[in-house]
Amino acid sequence: GDSVTQTEGLVTLTxxxxxxxxxxxxxxxxxxxxxxxxxxxxxxKLLLKSFTxxxxxxxxxxxxxxxxSSSSFHLQKSSxxxxxxxxxxxxxxxPGSFNKLTFGAGTRLAVCP
Amino acid sequence: xxxxxQTPRHKVTGKGQExxxxxxxxxxxxxxxxxxxxxxxxxxxxxxxxxxxxxxxSGMPKERFSAQMPNQSHSTLKxxxxxxxxxxxxxxxxxxxxxxSQNTLYFGAGTRLSVL
Numbered sequence: 001g002d003s004v005t006q007t008e009g010l011v012t013l014t015x016x017x018x019x020x021x022x023x024x025x026x027x028x029x030x031x032x033x034x035x036x037x038x039x040x041x042x043x044x045k046l047l048l049k050s051f052t053x054x055x056x057x058x059x060x061x062x063x064x065x066x067x068x069s070s071s072s073f074h075l076q077k078s079s080x081x082x083x084x085x086x087x088x089x090x091x092x093x094x095p096g097s098f099n100k101l102t103f104g105a106g107t108r109l110a111v112c113p
Numbered sequence: 114x115x116x117x118x119q120t121p122r123h124k125v126t127g128k129g130q131e132x133x134x135x136x137x138x139x140x141x142x143x144x145x146x147x148x149x150x151x152x153x154x155x156x157x158x159x160x161x162x163x164x165x166x167x168x169x170x171s172g173m174p175k176e177r178f179s180a181q182m183p184n185q186s187h188s189t190l191k192x193x194x195x196x197x198x199x200x201x202x203x204x205x206x207x208x209x210x211x212x213x214s215q216n217t218l219y220f221g222a223g224t225r226l227s228v229l
Binding site: 032034036042043044045046049089091093097098099100101102103104105106 | 116117144146148154155156157158161163168169204208215216217218219220221222223
């Protein structure tokens with residue numbers, strides 16, 4: 001079955017340093033990949049999703065590149081901000097399963113001054 | 114647009130009692146999803162409906178959990194004989210069928226269930 005692996009449970013870094021959150025996946029098909037972000041006491045919301053034409057999605061300074069050869073969709077940002085502190089989930093959706101998402105365990109990002 | 118509305122926000126039940134959670138999807142959205150969120154497991158898929166029809170309930174614990182969608186404007190998740198391990202945040206999400214946002218799930222704020 002489908003699965004998503006996020007290896008880091010907690011990432012702590014200083015404001016201004018680059019961010020990289022890892023995401024790898026397993027799927028029988030060619031899935032869509034997503035990053036959702038959940039700030040404290042808020043609902044998860046979409047941050048990024050992969051494109052079918054290999055464009056690199058970007059939003060709020062975050063970007064991610066889908067590498068099918070390594071089954072990865074790592075999230076990156078050049079300079080972390082305090083407001084980036086949140087829980088980040090990587091997820092996949094198979095084309096044949098409508099919009100059902102399989103999520104990773106999540107990575108909590110804590111940005112310190 | 115009020116977004117996905119979930120009620121109650123918090124529910125406390127005693128072990129063995131029943132809990133019913135409510136979800137009102139975004140108007141015009143054709144699909145409704147239920148997820149369970151815990152610190153250990155993250156976001157676990159439970160079940161989803163499309164155009165009110167149940168499509169996939171593969172994540173539902175079979176014996177005590179049930180979900181319904183009697184009309185376009187609401188869905189319920191019922192847990193019978195609640196157990197302490199059912200304590201979690203239950204999230205509802207909805208999505209469109211078509212258009213540029215068709216792959217996006219819009220989540221509600223969740224219902225935090227505490228079973229004592």
